[in-house]
Amino acid sequence: QQQVKQSPQSLIVQKGGISIINCAYENTAFDYFPWYQQFPGKGPALLIAIRPDVSEKKEGRFTISFNKSAKQFSLHIMDSQPGDSATYFCAASASGGYQKVTFGTGTKLQVIP
């Protein structure tokens, strides 16, 4: 029940295209859904996050879409750029308790010129 399932495992997108990464969860107690971006040789860093009281959050070219009834959320990268090439992790956590964060398995995105 603690799992967060992420797909696809890898993604190749043309420059200027839209990159879409999907995640699904089981635990209905989860109430915080961040996305982390990891460049080679670096640790993951928070990119954007959403709480379930909204269905969408946009920050620049990055948008999270959230479907509470389906227990799914996705990251959309508009106008993808080669500099967006990285590994993306979705995650989920619950406010109560000790806020253990459960990560997805990651998606390696490559944006080709």
Next chain:
Amino acid sequence: DAGVIQSPRHEVTEMGQEVTLRCKPISGHNSLFWYRQTMMRGLELLIYFNNNVPIDDSGMPEDRFSAKMPNASFSTLKIQPSEPRDSAVYFCASLKRSSGNTIYFGEGSWLTVV
């Protein structure tokens, strides 16, 4: 803020040797995590401390692994004896519970056991 600081950044050691990885969390953060990242298994949570107390060590692979947090500003992850299958990137991360759920990662310790 300096961020989460890990050392060493890279370590190559021989099988059977003891390995100690170190972490200094962000000042004021009260939760600390150790993660392991490999191509095969992705990002795995090894252990989680809250206010220096281990809360969840169910991800520690076996007794060869141990972690301590003697104070709020320092933690170690020790592998003794090390094996080639322990080769991975080990990340330390910290979180301030009172200000949301954002975990801040260090840059990782790249371990190679030969």
